[in-house]
Amino acid sequence: MPFRIRRRMCELGFIAGQKVRLVRCSLLKRAFLVELRGYTLSLRKSIVDGLLVIE
Amino acid sequence: MIDVCLVGNPNTGKTTLYNTLTGSHEHVGNWHGVTVEEKAVKYSFAGQDIRLVDLPGIYSLTPLSFEEKVSADYLVAHPDNIVVNICDASNLQRNLYLTLCLLERGCKVILVVNQIDKRPICKLDFVKLSEMLGVNVVYVNAGDKTSAAKVNEQILQASKSDIKALPPKYVSEIDFSSVKDCVRSVQPAEQPFYMIKLLEGDEDACKKFGAPQNATAVEKIAAKRYEFIEQIMSKCASAPERVYGQSKLDKILLNRFLALPVFLLLLVGCFYLTFFSLGGLLSDLAATLLDKYISAPVINLLSNALGYEHWVVSMFRVAIFGGVGSVLTFLPQVALLFFFLSLLEDSGYLSRVAFVFEDVLCKVGLSGKSVYTLLMGFGCSTTAVLTARNMEDKNSKIKTGLLTPYMSCSAKFPIYAVLGGAFFGANNIFVIIGLYLLGVVVAVLLSYLLEKTVLKSKQQSFILEFPPYRMMSVKRTFSLLWLNVKQFLVRVGGIILAMNVIVWLLSSFSFTFKFVAGGNGVSMLETLGRMLSPIFRPLGFGSWGLVSALIAGLVAKEVIVSSIAMFNGVEESALSSIQSSIMLSTSAVYFASPSSVLSYLVFCLLYFPCIASCAVLFKEIGKKWTLIGMAIEFALAYLVAFVTYTLGRTVEAFGFWQVGLSLAGIAIVAVAIALIVRKFKNKKCSQGCARCNKSCKKDC
Known part of the structure; x- marks a missing residue:
């Protein structure tokens, strides 16, 4: 993930140990709706691929 | 202060x-x-x-x-x-x-x-x-x-x-040891701020202090801030009741399979309401009122004073009431269109639309944020282009700016309604929907082409926030409608009126400044139009009036309709009088067949945007890309209009089914060839997307 986008993700609350919930995805699974810190965000597949999620 | x-x-x-x-x-x-x-x-x-x-x-x-x-x-x-x-x-x-x-x-x-x-x-x-x-x-x-x-x-x-x-x-807990020496030049009070900026790897700050961009601390600082926020939330806020940006409505509106059909249904509904049922009725009403209570009395008054054939009276009759009046009757429809666009934006549905179309957008190299710009383009490209600033990299911004003019703006609708309505009657709704779709399809294909060649976007984050759904208040509804009406009236009373008078002057006086209305000479505009018209003959509209209208339309697209009305000497605002005039072969401007009308409409849809849009594009994406964009627009307009005209002629000659079936046959063969070629290509292990690599690994 490019550094600028990684920084933005941190600002949006994606920091180590943060709980996130996958709400839904689009028809071809290119966009994902993610919930964290009480709000909802839609992310592109390339970004979601760059996140390390432990279930 | x-x-x-x-x-x-x-x-x-x-x-x-x-x-x-x-x-x-x-x-x-x-x-x-x-x-x-x-x-x-x-x-x-x-x-x-x-x-x-x-x-x-x-x-x-x-x-x-x-x-x-x-x-x-x-x-x-x-x-x-x-x-x-x-x-x-x-x-x-x-x-x-x-x-x-x-x-x-x-x-x-x-x-x-x-x-x-x-x-x-x-x-x-x-x-x-x-x-x-x-x-x-x-x-x-x-x-x-x-x-x-x-x-x-x-x-x-x-x-x-x-x-x-x-x-x-x-802030005092952050380890600043690595950047402390860089910020000695600023005041002590500002030092922590710049040190944090350096630790975050902020591009401007790094350049200012000549520090290397090293951002290992971004996560740590963000974590510190959020830790503090959590402390605040635990002391100041009760447990949240629901999640921001989620609603029960999303179960249907964002459902994987229902989302697209529901969106299209809503779109067609808004469309029908704006342009046909409600909008159409209001528009007819406006035309009747205008003719009966404003233009007829004024013309009577003037012709009693100066005589019916005097050039001032002629200007009022043709340029002001015939030309501007014909545009003015679209007031209800334009106001409604802008209202629906605002509704889409205000309700919070727009973010959902961007989400639903992400599958397509990421393929053609557009960001979810471009959806907003492109959608605003259906209202007015000039204001829409400005919103392209919320793109993250320059290429995406240029691309979004170039694509916006292909969204059929509200000024082009009168052209479709008047010219299409004359030849297609009630079926015009399909023609209009088709034209809007054509604009979108051309934009998507062009975007794909640009993405693959010269304007490759950097990785777009498509970090899009989901706002909650909100209802529009009654007060805001009315203030929005009023605002839209006002804007339209200012536009009609200003630039369109002025342009109409100019077009009228050019089309009523010859180069020797002789008043030529009534057929006793060749006007300036006719001379110019005749010079350029051979270029457009292959597209099916070679008459000087149509070409001149296209040129006049560069100032504001509505002027195309009013110019045609003027050239044909139409003196009423009602659309039916313009429509019947363009079907008469004795008129100055007439269409020989439905295919030439279609070709003209396609050309109007795709050719250069108005001057105001070009000026904004010039400012936003630069001279080079504005000119390239205009060249692409003209080439595409010419090409697509030519194909439309040729196809239309063929259909007129051989009948719809014969042509349709043979085209379908050609399409099937083409797809088959494409598939076979692709299969052969895939045999070679190509580096690229993750899926290919996986299957390649299996094969190799």
């Missing part, structure tokens, strides 16, 4: 508060990134002059897109401004992140908690919040005058005291 700036996350109501405090009418919507440039206005409160600056929304002081940079730069350059930081009460955690950044900067902050949604997500303890952050907190509803006045009182209070907020306590 007190300098104040409004700062906050996107879509938290900054512009709403700005409008309420200053009485302005800046554009607002339920979407992040509506405001893309700083706007300032002066007003006075309790005898004090206040200069309020509205800034685009930001998440932190390190920008990612062009419009965020405006805000970040402003805040860095104006450290003495009072900062009114607006937070959305429903989404406090992420909003407070920016507040902390502002406190680190050492800004004089007033925290305004805006309650947009009627039902709060959680209860907040404002005394405690103010205590923990060390700033004054006001709780308001940004759209409400009395509660917004509380902000004014706080501004006055803040202007009297010199005390700046203290940096949050976690």
Whole structure:
């Protein structure tokens, strides 16, 4: 993930140990709706691929 | 004079508060990134002059897109401004992140908690919040005058005291040892801010201090800030009742399989209401009223005074009532169209649309944010192009700017309605929908082509926030409608009227300044039009009038309709009179067959945008790309119109089914060939997408 986008993700609350919930995805699974810190965000597949999620 | 700036996350109501405090009418919507440039206005409160600056929304002081940079730069350059930081009460955690950044900067902050949604997500303890952050907190509803006045009182209070907020306590816990030496040149009070910036790897700060861009600490600093926010939330807020940006409605509207059909249904519904049922009726009513109560009495009056054939009377008859009147009758439809666009934006559905279309958008190299720009393009390309600033990289911005003119703007609709209506009658609805779709399809294909060749976008984050659904208030509905009507009237009374008079002058006087209306000479415009018309003969519209109308339409597309009305000497506003005139072979401007009309409509859809749009494009994406864009537009318009005309002629000659079936046959063969070629290509192991690599590994 490019550094600028990684920084933005941190600002949006994606920091180590943060709980996130996958709400839904689009028809071809290119966009994902993610919930964290009480709000909802839609992310592109390339970004979601760059996140390390432990279930 | 007190300098104040409004700062906050996107879509938290900054512009709403700005409008309420200053009485302005800046554009607002339920979407992040509506405001893309700083706007300032002066007003006075309790005898004090206040200069309020509205800034685009930001998440932190390190920008990612062009419009965020405006805000970040402003805040860095104006450290003495009072900062009114607006937070959305429903989404406090992420909003407070920016507040902390502002406190680190050492800004004089007033925290305004805006309650947009009627039902709060959680209860907040404002005394405690103010205590923990060390700033004054006001709780308001940004759209409400009395509660917004509380902000004014706080501004006055803040202007009297010199005390700046203290940096949050976690700042002292950050390890600054690696960057301490870089920032010796700035004042000690500002050092922590710049050290944090360096640790975050902020491009501008690194350049300023000549420090290497090394950003290992980004996560650590963000974690510190969020840790503090969690402390605040646990003490000041009750447990949240629901999640911001999610609704039961989304079960249907965002359902994987239903989302697309529901969107199309809504779109067609709005379309039908705007252009046909409601809009059509209102438009007919407007034409009747205009002819009966305004144009007929005025013409009578004038012709009694000067004589019916006098050139002044002729100008009023043809240029003003025939030309401008024909455009004016579209007032209800244009107002409705803009209203529906605002509704889409205000309701919060637009973010969902961007989400649904992400599958397509990422393939053609557009970001979810471009959806907003492109959708605004259906209203007016000129204002839409400006919103392309919320793109993150230059290529995407250029691309979005180039594609916007292909969205059929509201000014082009009268052309479709008048010319298409004449030949296709009730079936015109399909022609119009087809034209709108054609614009979108051309834009998508062009975007794909540009992405693959010269304008490859950098990885787009498509980080898009989901706002909650909001209902539009009755007051806002009416003020929006009124605003749209007013804008249209100003446009018609200004540029369109002026252009009509110019076109009339050029088409009624010869180069020797002889009045030639009535067929006793060749006008200036006719001479020019005849020179250019051979170029357009292959497209099926070689008459001078149609070519001249296209040129006049460069100023404003509505002028195409009014020019045609003028050339044919139509003196009524009712559309039927223009329509019947273009079907008569004795008229100055007439269409020989439906295929030439179709070809003309396609050309109008795709050729150069109006001058105003070009000027904005010029400013936003530069001279080179504006010119390239115009060249592409002309080439595409010519090509597609030519194909349309040729196909149309073939259908007229051989019948619909024969041509349709043979085309289908050709398409099937083409697809088959493409598939076979692809299969052979795939045999070679190509590097690229993850899926290919996987299957390649298996094969190899």
